[in-house]
Amino acid sequence: MSKRRSDWESRLQARFARWMREGFSGLDDEIMVSLRQETSETLPSEQMADDHREMADTRRYERGIALDRLAQYDLNAWVSRKGRRLLSRLYTVLAMSLGVLMIFFLLKTVAMMPRFGSPDTPMINEVTDRYIERGLQETGAVNIVAGMILDYRAFDTLGESTVLFIAACAVLILLRIDWDEKAGPALELIAEEWDDRHYEPKNDRILQASAMILTPIVLLFGIYVILNGHLSPGGGFSGGSIISAGLILYLNAFGFKKAGQFFTYRTFMWVSFSALMFYGLAKTYSFYCGANGLQSGIPLGIPGAILSSGLIMPLNIAVGMVVACTMYIFYALFRKGGL
Amino acid sequence: MSLVHNFPFFSILLCMVSGIFTSVLKPRTAKWLTLAVAGASLVLNAFTLGLTLGLKDAYPFMMGHFPAPWGNEIRIGQLEALMATGLSAVVFIALAAGLYHTPTFVAEKKQNLYCIMIDLALAATLVMIYTNDLFTAYVFIEIMTIASCALVVVRQNGHTLVAATRYMVMNLLASGLVLLGISMLYGITGHLLMEPLHQAVLRIHESGRYAGPLTVVIALITAGLGIKSAMFPFHAWAPDTYAYAPPMSSAILSGVVSKAYLFLLIKFFWRVVGIDIVIQQQISQFLFFAGIAGMVLASVMAISQREIRRMVALSSVAQISYVYIGIGMGTEAGLAAALFQMLAHSAAKSLLFLSTWELVSVSGDHKRFRYLHGAGYRNVPAGIVFTVSAMSMVGIPFTGGFIAKIQLAAAGMPLGGWTTALVLIALALSTLLNAVYFLHTVVSIYRRRPENIEYALPEKQPRRIAAALFLSMMLTLYLGVGSGPIMRVIEAGLKMFT
Numbered sequence A: 001m002s003k004r005r006s007d008w009e010s011r012l013q014a015r016f017a018r019w020m021r022e023g024f025s026g027l028d029d030e031i032m033v034s035l036r037q038e039t040s041e042t043l044p045s046e047q048m049a050d051d052h053r054e055m056a057d058t059r060r061y062e063r064g065i066a067l068d069r070l071a072q073y074d075l076n077a078w079v080s081r082k083g084r085r086l087l088s089r090l091y092t093v094l095a096m097s098l099g100v101l102m103i104f105f106l107l108k109t110v111a112m113m114p115r116f117g118s119p120d121t122p123m124i125n126e127v128t129d130r131y132i133e134r135g136l137q138e139t140g141a142v143n144i145v146a147g148m149i150l151d152y153r154a155f156d157t158l159g160e161s162t163v164l165f166i167a168a169c170a171v172l173i174l175l176r177i178d179w180d181e182k183a184g185p186a187l188e189l190i191a192e193e194w195d196d197r198h199y200e201p202k203n204d205r206i207l208q209a210s211a212m213i214l215t216p217i218v219l220l221f222g223i224y225v226i227l228n229g230h231l232s233p234g235g236g237f238s239g240g241s242i243i244s245a246g247l248i249l250y251l252n253a254f255g256f257k258k259a260g261q262f263f264t265y266r267t268f269m270w271v272s273f274s275a276l277m278f279y280g281l282a283k284t285y286s287f288y289c290g291a292n293g294l295q296s297g298i299p300l301g302i303p304g305a306i307l308s309s310g311l312i313m314p315l316n317i318a319v320g321m322v323v324a325c326t327m328y329i330f331y332a333l334f335r336k337g338g339l
Numbered sequence B: 001m002s003l004v005h006n007f008p009f010f011s012i013l014l015c016m017v018s019g020i021f022t023s024v025l026k027p028r029t030a031k032w033l034t035l036a037v038a039g040a041s042l043v044l045n046a047f048t049l050g051l052t053l054g055l056k057d058a059y060p061f062m063m064g065h066f067p068a069p070w071g072n073e074i075r076i077g078q079l080e081a082l083m084a085t086g087l088s089a090v091v092f093i094a095l096a097a098g099l100y101h102t103p104t105f106v107a108e109k110k111q112n113l114y115c116i117m118i119d120l121a122l123a124a125t126l127v128m129i130y131t132n133d134l135f136t137a138y139v140f141i142e143i144m145t146i147a148s149c150a151l152v153v154v155r156q157n158g159h160t161l162v163a164a165t166r167y168m169v170m171n172l173l174a175s176g177l178v179l180l181g182i183s184m185l186y187g188i189t190g191h192l193l194m195e196p197l198h199q200a201v202l203r204i205h206e207s208g209r210y211a212g213p214l215t216v217v218i219a220l221i222t223a224g225l226g227i228k229s230a231m232f233p234f235h236a237w238a239p240d241t242y243a244y245a246p247p248m249s250s251a252i253l254s255g256v257v258s259k260a261y262l263f264l265l266i267k268f269f270w271r272v273v274g275i276d277i278v279i280q281q282q283i284s285q286f287l288f289f290a291g292i293a294g295m296v297l298a299s300v301m302a303i304s305q306r307e308i309r310r311m312v313a314l315s316s317v318a319q320i321s322y323v324y325i326g327i328g329m330g331t332e333a334g335l336a337a338a339l340f341q342m343l344a345h346s347a348a349k350s351l352l353f354l355s356t357w358e359l360v361s362v363s364g365d366h367k368r369f370r371y372l373h374g375a376g377y378r379n380v381p382a383g384i385v386f387t388v389s390a391m392s393m394v395g396i397p398f399t400g401g402f403i404a405k406i407q408l409a410a411a412g413m414p415l416g417g418w419t420t421a422l423v424l425i426a427l428a429l430s431t432l433l434n435a436v437y438f439l440h441t442v443v444s445i446y447r448r449r450p451e452n453i454e455y456a457l458p459e460k461q462p463r464r465i466a467a468a469l470f471l472s473m474m475l476t477l478y479l480g481v482g483s484g485p486i487m488r489v490i491e492a493g494l495k496m497f498t
Helices: A003-010 A012-022 A027-040 A044-112 A126-139 A144-152 A154-175 A205-227 A236-259 A265-291 A312-333 B004-022 B027-053 B078-105 B108-130 B134-153 B158-189 B194-207 B211-228 B238-244 B247-273 B275-280 B283-303 B308-329 B332-361 B380-394 B400-415 B417-445 B463-481 B483-497
Strands: B059-063 B072-076
Touching: A044 B211, A126 A144, A144 A154, A144 A312, A154 A265, A154 A312, A154 B004, A154 B072, A154 B108, A154 B134, A205 A236, A205 A312, A236 A312, A265 A312, A265 B004, A265 B059, B004 B027, B004 B059, B004 B072, B004 B078, B004 B108, B027 B078, B027 B108, B072 B078, B072 B108, B078 B108, B078 B247, B078 B332, B078 B463, B078 B483, B108 B134, B108 B247, B134 B158, B134 B247, B158 B194, B158 B211, B158 B238, B194 B211, B194 B247, B211 B247, B211 B275, B211 B283, B238 B247, B238 B308, B247 B275, B247 B308, B247 B332, B275 B283, B283 B308, B283 B417, B308 B332, B308 B400, B308 B417, B332 B380, B332 B400, B332 B463, B332 B483, B380 B400, B380 B417, B380 B463, B400 B417, B400 B463, B400 B483, B463 B483
Parallel strands: none
Antiparallel strands: B059 B072
């Protein structure tokens, strides 16, 4: 091989061409290539001298490698002893100062904002006026908040209930273990090990006795809050979380086996499915009528009566069912295992 | 009001309701339903586009019985309809080509949960495109956040879980910033609907009262949506997330989800704040420089990758930077170029992720370049489609990417001085870098396969995967060849946008 050729191998163009050919190769490969280059450049007449040179080369190479290893070892030791700690400390300091700076700026901004509740805030305008003054006639709900979220801005609330539903589904994707299957993906085979429902306290008499008394009361109260959502403070979101608190109390006292008798994965799916489906279809109909200027034919009733304010009460029930199921699912799944 | 006027509303509700309906279906039925819903959304939005082409101005659509400032409202113009049609098409193609592979990544019993996420991500995309109300946009940002994290985490191995955790943390931080921004904006204006918001912002700008909070609001919302759409300095989550998610999820995340956030940001700048104020607050300059830095540095990072999927993911960051340059110019031409780039990148990048997976799966699931040698012969359609979409990324003529780059350069011309020079130099440099890593990949998939590696025979795949890939390739080529009508729609749409 000619001199130009050996030079060519180590040049940038050649390395680029090699990269195009085979992607990255390790450093060792390149060193081996260059070593082979040097050894193959010999002529037969200079065999002896070459042997010497080769040996010297090899020795130099080995010494180089050894020095390199030593340096690398030192560097690694330093990094693992001090460097990493230094870096993480620097990172912490930077992150904290950024956070403090953000807090400072945001607090300063809050100080510049209009005062909450003062009569000249921009928030008091024709939008809120209509909600307060004509909310009762237009939606039939004594509770203006219920009228706002379930009638004026019902589309947002449909989105919010979907957020709850999709969050429950995401947690199911992440944490659900199908442990009744005989075979399947590896996840399910190690379910037994992951499943920590064996460690629950069982038959705690005090807890069970109080749960026996409290659970029905809590559930009834939740139902009351939902059904009166359009008449008094409360509604689907708050009532649903009260119901789920009752269910969680029952679960804690009596364990998964008993709770599983009335609440399984299928229960969750069907309850939230039917609730959201009702919400979606009812609102599709009502939006369609509203947008196209048609009469929806849903009576508003007498304000203050339990059966009044059009769709608000059924929608509150639907939202309450979704919220109760979702909260219960979160609790049940974060204990690892199924429902 | 004719029936077609209702179609955007139908497509949104159809996606939401069928997402809910999917939860009780069998996995197989669920997949077909999801595909059908994406197809229906494509058809409905295409009809809407046809309708809006004949209209003088965008029309509002009441979501409820009450008119706008009190009830919810969506607003439909040419631009919105075009984006909705384009993104629905991308979702449809991604599903058609990718659904066959879901059993590889998703456990049998979780497949309909996966389909729920896709349906609701599509619904959120449509709402974010059409909405005229900032709070509705936030509600659907939440849905999008959860759905996109679930799309990643559905594949449960170590890498994916770590990537998804990082993605979730960044995504939630961004949601928090956006929510803070929206609630502060409501505090200083008292409105959530975009037109009255714009009037109120103009009043604040003139009077100077609450001008400080206004700046903070613009910064917060920009940062939030920037993080979510993988804008350059905030892109740290993107490479891992796109590389370790199932390929169909990567296609949807990079092709559709990030575009929806970008479109919302454009809406916020042009319809809520007004671009003049954004320019005055120096925010658009920041976006411009972030874009310039992103398209060069992300490409450099992509060159140094050893795995094909991480390389494609980083090129996504570089391509998003083009959009930010267009937005940062602050001119109508720049915005038009940015919108075209969004469509072109959406079509080509989803294709890249899908075809990359096909190539990797015929190479024994190795993602290193040296194992991919000859993959273009082992799966011929995927090889062709990969080549074409890589050409679109580089900006070879007759592909969508070429037109986007030309438009961007043309939009940079009238700016004058060093800005023009910066745009042109950065575009040239970025094109060169793109060419280096994409053409390297194209060359390496058509090299002779190494003799010492034995690949298992690829299993027979249904024709529809290849058909869907080719269909999508046609879309990329159409964006390159027939860009005239689309640019006209974008320009006419921009007139009725603000």
